[in-house]
Amino acid sequence: MSQTQASLRGGPEPLVSVRGLRTLFATERGLVRAVDGVDLNIHKGRSLGIVGESGCGKTVLSRSIMGLLPSTAHREGSVRYEGHELVGKSVGSMRRFWGQEMSMVFQNPMVSLNPVMRIGEQIAEPLRIHLGMSRSDARDTALQLLEEVRIPEPKRRLRQYAHELSGGMRQRVVIAIALSCGPAILFADEPTTALDVTVQSQILDLIAERRQDRNMAVVLVTHDLGVVAGHTNEIAVMYAGKIVERAPTNELFANVKMPYTRSLLRSIPRLDDDPHTRLHAISGRPPDLIDPPSGCRFAPRCAYARERCHVEAPPLQPTENPDHVYACWYPVGSAEFFEREEELVATGVHVRGRQ
Amino acid sequence: MTAARRGLGFGFWLSISWLIVISLAAIFAPWLPLKDPGENYIVAGARPPYGPSSTHWLGTDQDARDVFARTIFGARTSLVIGFGAISFGIILGGTLGVLSGYFRGWTDRIASIVMLILLSFPGLILAILITALLDRGLATIAITLGILGVAPVGRLARASTLVFAERDFVTAARAIGSSNRRIIVRELLPNVVIPMAALSLLGMAIAIVAEGGLAFLGLSVDEGVTWGKLILLGAGTRDLERAPWISFGPISMLFLTVLALNYAGDRLRDYFDVKDITL
């Protein structure tokens, strides 16, 4: 625990600090531990990527920080935003933060805009609620916002409905709505997954630009390490409700420690791959969050796991770089790791090569 | 899905039990130890209607006839009308629907037009019209209310047939040269019957209620007592004021029966995941 605390050091006071956050859902089958003890700092103007397979709890984590959960969910631990403790706050008092201090861009712009409400109205809504703007002021601001997210013919768009816009444009509208009240932190939950490849980088660039202009923190939630590579300062890798590795972006790519992170990296297609190179999908499925495996939760799927991994859960520990922490007994680069790698190559399970 | 795992549930069997009890009571009414529904049980020195008592559980009507016995006897006619109506609706509507869903083309077009016209009449209006034109015998009333069911039943039968006619087992039967008749009877009917069962329970409830409506308009069966006619008997302001039991006895029996039919029908529909039932 003291090691964890040490690794969360950092110069200025963070905008958001998360400590021991747990989010539990009561379901018919039992208690789902979607987020199971997470520590994080989010700094002003910086960008954090939360990465993991689907079902690892990354979406729930971002919504838990914001407090945007269904009534069946239960939060424990601490989320402090500029000194305010948010865990335990009622939905009613959270509403002051939503849209104004923290806002969110959702995965699928096809369904995150109201189908029967004009675009203009939807952008104006938070302006009128939080900033108390008049109808015409809100309209003018909405127009400026549409210009800011670079939507062509913004004036016409105000009177249109979501189904009249393309996917990329809709996501720009969603971003405009999220930016409308000048939030200090923007959560973007898989903002490009539902979009065409050509539009993806435009949207990510747009978010990065707005972040710099407005000195806003951004939390980018994605399953795709490739997406966060160029657009984040720091990355947290999640597995089965826990953070298993966290590091500044460059450091992580240069010096991977967790075998899980490594397999995520290997599943990114690269331009310099030979054609028809098989991508490494991680074999097996993420564990059941109702009854997670004891020990390291990745152990059942990990080619490098040894007996200890199945029994004892590894704590987060720092590398030589105190900002880089990981949870693994036999990390990439350790003697045991290489020993197993040799065996795997010898038995033909693995092909040495790209990492 | 979840319903299938949990079974039909206690409420369903409770409803079915009630339906069985009331049907048996209706069938065996003449042999049950009931008061004579036609007898005037005048008590010397008091004017009817008499309130509920140990001799007359639900009281008596204005002519000192036992309300409980009359309600049980009323069940005979009401249930026969309900059952007859839905049987007629199922046979005619089901045939129409299965044929139009199976053969498509012109059969389908003509059947659709017939159903469309039937559906253009507001329900009870069609019943009023037919009873106005024909006599008001038991069979006429039952058939009339059955006609109301033809279009909804037909639509459901057509929809289920369309679904099943595309399935592999039907294609397979066609491939081995089975006759249309054989395919319809052996392969399609068993699958169309299940959604029909749910619909027939709901439809029977509607027919029983519709008979009551006709009774209030004075257009129900000429002979015999029905629940509708029994309720009407006590519905006048003066009777309601001094002897509410005359109406409320048969109302509760009717209500419980309709409730049981609706509940059992709903459960059956959810259980088999039938979506197209609308009446």
Place this chain on the structure above:
Amino acid sequence: MLSYVAQRLTLAVCLLLAVSALTFSGMNLLGDPLVNILGPIAADTKNPNSIALIEAAEAEYHLDKSLPERYVRWLGDLVRGDLGVQFSSTGEPPVSNIIKERAPRTAVLLVMAQSLAVLISIPWALLAASRARRPADRISTVTSFLLIALPNFALAVILKYLLAIKLGWFPITYTANDPFLSRIYQTFLPALTIALPAAAVYQRLLRTDLITTLQEDFILMARAKGVSKWKVLLRHALRPSFFSFITVFGINTGALIGGSLVVETIFRIPGLGTTIVEAIIRDDFPVVLAVVMIATSVFVLVNVLVDILYSFLDPRVKR
């Protein structure tokens, strides 16, 4: 859009033509109009007096013409607003006058009933959906189930007993000569009788659709904007949940027309319900035909309007 409306209207007119032709020929083939008009005299073809009467009646009602000719004649009159002459020895007053006097009472009853049903069902559904699967919602589900199972004539008797006789909140009788407002007051209880089960049906449907809508991402998005719970329900969830509500509102109008006839006779409102019953007892076919045509036209037209309204409510539907 315009062509869509035209197409729907054409279909409606065709349906009404089919309905009227069926009803008209059914009445004329199954009954003997002459007997209905003149009674036993019609059979007495030996007496010169009755022969004169028969000939007069045949001329008056065009009974000497063929069935299709009579239908076309009747249809032509109908289009001009003339519903014909009632079957009676005098034929007075004309059917149109009877309808003009009585139809508005039924119309008021129906409009009141549907408005009440909508006014009750929307807040009810919002309340139930916002507390989905919690105790309040379960109670509301059971209540609506019970209400739907209660036939309108039974509910009429119960409400009359409780609200009019026991509590005395509403008058029991309808007086046709009273001023308009007191007649509205007298119509309230019958309207409520029709409205309550209808409200239960609408509520059940709207609740289901609201619960589905509330799962949508745009609702989460609205919450993330900081919109309050009730504004989320009213501004974001309600409108996209309205579509099946409107369809059923239209279809249900048919059931309510039938129901209103029954309720009218219970509360003694001299509207179309009492008119058709009296006419059937007297075998007065022109009146029966007129009421059937009015009820069917209203029903068919409401459904066309609902279809058109539907396409206005949902901007995604461009027809």
